[in-house]
Amino acid sequence: MTRTTPEGRAPLLTSYAAHFDTPAGYLDFARFGPPSRDAVAATARAMEESARAGHTTVDDLMRAEGAARATAARLAGADAAHTVLLPNASTGLFHAALGIQDGVVLAPRTDFPANHYPWRRAADLGRVTPRWLDPEPGGGVTPDLVRAALTDDVVAVSVSAVDFRTGFRVDLAALREAIGPDRLLIVDAIQAFGVATMAWDAADVVVAGGQKWLRAGWATGFATLSDHALESLQPVLTGWTGVEDAGVFDGTEHLPAPDARQWSITNLSPVTAAAFAAALDLVERHTVEAIEAAIAARVTELTEVVKTCGGRVLSPTDSAHRAGILSFTMPNHDPSLVAKALHAEGVTPTVRTDSLRLSPHASTPPEASQRVAAALSSLGS
Structure with missing residues (x-):
């Protein structure tokens, strides 16, 4: 109410x-969002259950990941197959950066460093070339700014949905229109997701950590991937939980999962997943x-x-x-x-x-x- x-x-x-x-x-929610009593209680329950471990405990606790993934997907306008839980936003940005095999990526010079280092590291490996955008002082990333920097070798644009310094909100739908359907639009949503109505479906990759506005605590987060992202990004960091038949331990290399699970490196904490599920549920219920x-x-x-x-x-x-x-x-x-x-x-x-x-x-x-x-x-x- x-x-x-x-x-x-x-x-x-x-x-x-x-x-x-x-x-x-x-x-100071742009730095850290103190969790709700719901998230704290979910964390305590998961820890208490793990302390009384029985033959069903691990499987029961692991169900929180599915609940959190499903709710994050709904809030992002996606589905669970296109959504994966991550321990933080930076992990998702590294997945995206290392998944691009060649070309130029546009990113704002004024962005939080989490949107810089993945591209620098990918450049060190000879995979991409970052080209830095310079918004006007006090302004932000606009379609005109991006459009003026586009060249034929630009394969992706990586931006923050909301600027961490000033709170400038990017028009994702207009950015999509500016870059066209073939280039990837990668969005760090940590300063916006759950508190700003935005065109998340305009992006190919949306990553967010849960410790700020989502108020889920540290070591929580997710990513959503479009079909275009799944088709064009190489799953360089896929771990044993991100492959087909992940539960079959036969000593052979399994193919990456065909959906967003391919960004999974290993099992996440079911304790933090429980907190994340509770936090996302609170957002969904209150809208x-x-x-x-x-x-x-x-x-x-x-x-x-x-x-x-x-x-x-x-x-x-x-x-x-x-x-x-x-x-x-x-x-x-x-x-x-x-x-x-x-x-x-x-x-x-x-x-x-x-x-x-x-x-x-x-x-x-x-x-x-x-x-x-x-x-x-x-x-x-």
Whole structure:
């Protein structure tokens, strides 16, 4: 249920918020999302069951992976055959990078390094050539930027769905149109999945870790692969769990699985899979649309607070390109000193050397904005 306070403040998704114990001033979900009680309980149950191991325990615990995979697939608009669980987003990006055998890959120079090193390592092996895109200061990856960099040897474009610095939201459908159907579109969705309605089906590869906005804890994540990705990416990192007849130990090499399982290297922890399943279920039950609306309202509120207190907003303010991240500076105030003022009011931001980042969630109450206002007002001119 979404409600609006009598004072007309931004709505709070109360039924969703009831699952969490996160402090009101926690505004660092773009770095780490504290898990729900559901995810914590699922972790505890799985550990307790493993401690009382019997002849069915392992098989029972392993079922959590299938549940998590199915829910992730539904949220991504895919199916389980095109979805694989991974321990983090970086593993998926390395799978994609090493799977391309030749050609140029476009990637933003401003992206989080997780979208740099796979391409650098693949280049060291002579498989791909990264070409770095340079968005305008304060901007992000746009179709025009990508279109201007396209040449015949470009085989893929790899981008973040939402920029980690500013929260710039990429138009995936427009990017697909710009690059055409034959090039691969690879998307790091860690700053968007579960909290932003986006055209995931426009991408050939979508990877996300569960420790941020999905609030599943560390060592959780997934990837979805299109038919085009399965056909064109070489499964270089396929392990024993990613092959046909994986349970047959006959001493011979088995072919990679024909579906997304080919990105599996080994069995993942059924404990973390249980937490991931619980976290994804919470998102599905409350809907991405409702979660996104609650976050957008809180970001709007925080943006007004920052502006009123004399801050300079670095994030997009138009709804088409804005996500859950609000980056800003306070002119004439070092970010570290601004952070101290925020900490004194019980607010947890991300602190950079040149800016600060606030990232609320659907469970963030109006009190958080009041705390930020008190902190920034205390700085003086």
